[in-house]
Amino acid sequence: MSLSERTHDGETKDPxxxxxxxxxxxxxxxxxxxxxxxxxxxxxxxxxxxxTGFAIQYxxxxxxxxxxxxxxxxxxxxxxxDIVLAxxxxxxxxxxxxxxxxxxxxxxxxxxxxxxxxxxxxxxxESLLLQTLPRFPVSDKRKKMMVVPSFVEVGExxxxxxxxLWLPAFPDPHTYKETPMWIERGLDPRGDKIEQARQRRKxxxxxxxxxxxxxxxxxxDRVWGDMDVGGVKGEIREAESEMxxxxxxxxxxxxxAFAPALEAARDVVFSEDDAEWKQKKKxxxxxxxxxxxxxxxxxxxxDLTLQMKGEDRSMSLREEDRDDKRRRAEFILRxxxxxxxxxxxx
Amino acid sequence: xxHGQQSGEAKHEDDAAxxxxxxxxxxxxxxxxxxxxxxYLAKSGFQCPDVRLIRLVAVATQKFVADVASxxxxxxxxRPAPVVKDKKQQKDKRLVLTMEDxxxxxxxxxxxxxHPEYFADSPSTGMEPATRDE
Numbered sequence: 001m002s003l004s005e006r007t008h009d010g011e012t013k014d015p016x017x018x019x020x021x022x023x024x025x026x027x028x029x030x031x032x033x034x035x036x037x038x039x040x041x042x043x044x045x046x047x048x049x050x051x052t053g054f055a056i057q058y059x060x061x062x063x064x065x066x067x068x069x070x071x072x073x074x075x076x077x078x079x080x081x082d083i084v085l086a087x088x089x090x091x092x093x094x095x096x097x098x099x100x101x102x103x104x105x106x107x108x109x110x111x112x113x114x115x116x117x118x119x120x121x122x123x124x125x126e127s128l129l130l131q132t133l134p135r136f137p138v139s140d141k142r143k144k145m146m147v148v149p150s151f152v153e154v155g156e157x158x159x160x161x162x163x164x165l166w167l168p169a170f171p172d173p174h175t176y177k178e179t180p181m182w183i184e185r186g187l188d189p190r191g192d193k194i195e196q197a198r199q200r201r202k203x204x205x206x207x208x209x210x211x212x213x214x215x216x217x218x219x220x221d222r223v224w225g226d227m228d229v230g231g232v233k234g235e236i237r238e239a240e241s242e243m244x245x246x247x248x249x250x251x252x253x254x255x256x257a258f259a260p261a262l263e264a265a266r267d268v269v270f271s272e273d274d275a276e277w278k279q280k281k282k283x284x285x286x287x288x289x290x291x292x293x294x295x296x297x298x299x300x301x302x303d304l305t306l307q308m309k310g311e312d313r314s315m316s317l318r319e320e321d322r323d324d325k326r327r328r329a330e331f332i333l334r335x336x337x338x339x340x341x342x343x344x345x346x
Numbered sequence: 347x348x349h350g351q352q353s354g355e356a357k358h359e360d361d362a363a364x365x366x367x368x369x370x371x372x373x374x375x376x377x378x379x380x381x382x383x384x385x386y387l388a389k390s391g392f393q394c395p396d397v398r399l400i401r402l403v404a405v406a407t408q409k410f411v412a413d414v415a416s417x418x419x420x421x422x423x424x425r426p427a428p429v430v431k432d433k434k435q436q437k438d439k440r441l442v443l444t445m446e447d448x449x450x451x452x453x454x455x456x457x458x459x460x461h462p463e464y465f466a467d468s469p470s471t472g473m474e475p476a477t478r479d480e
Contacts, residue, residue: 054411060386121373
């Protein structure tokens, strides 16, 4: 196992992070902390390094001998007796050779350790390692980015049952073949629907206002801009009630001509806000209520809920809308006059 | 029979003491952290899921280091104090762990860490001229 591995390209990779330096430094600080209550205030580096090395070797030897004792007894996992035997072995005393009893507690070393624990437990407070050990190996962000995540980490299901989940994931298709591009606009079906409904409502409003205007024109004394709170509603109701009676206007039965369009508009609106429309059908036309949303009319405006969700218009905008509608209404009327055939198509 | 019974009782006592000791290990946290000890034990093939055994090893190592350090301290204190007499510095001796003390302490454990006292140019430096000629 070479330290520096070579990839198949021939490039040298950095050797895998060895834990030797980290553990050695940690052990060094632990050993120094152990020596402090003994009486030492200062340490020279070489003896401290040597002592650390010895402590590490002690642990390693203990583990090795304990494992061998466990294996001798046909076990793979060590238990306390293996450790005690290893301790006895390491101490190199042969005083116990004959006196070794059937219990591990007879061992001298273990007794010494027990006494040591008692002394340090009773005497001083526990001297834990002052520095907390950081988690090792410390992840190198740069290297981590280069490591390909496995299927499990990415959350993909590998194509094909023969591929296990722990293998690195396949690259995205756009990296190796041409995939269609589209402008990410962010799907917002609800927003789109609201927008569509709003536009439809605008068209209907235009139609309705046009029709109203025609009705009002016939009366003559009513002006478009004359809107007061109480009277408007009455006017509209009267206008609507007068509708079926008015037949001849400008030489063309405009109302009759507009009737299918009106029906169609009503149907469309019905399908959208059934409950509300049924309640407020007789009460308020949409356009006016929109203009005066801050004042509470009898009953709520038709599509106020959707308006509150989607729109946030100021008064100035409403004024502009009004002018817009007027202009549009006039334009439509002009067109209708010119092409009486196309009326039914509205 | 009697002897057997006695040894049986003693065994029970020993077992109880052992379990008690192992339980007490959980209260006393050794200075060497568990993770570090576990890492080194795993390196040598020691496999055990029980934390108490790892703590036992940690405590054993701690005792070993403490013993060596205390022996070295004895050697350090045993050395005659420096001759220079200062009014401020009378008996205050800076207790520093030096290689000398450590090597003396470790010799009792069978470890030889003697440092060379000087570095010579060649193996025969400082020897008598007679032997050098040979």
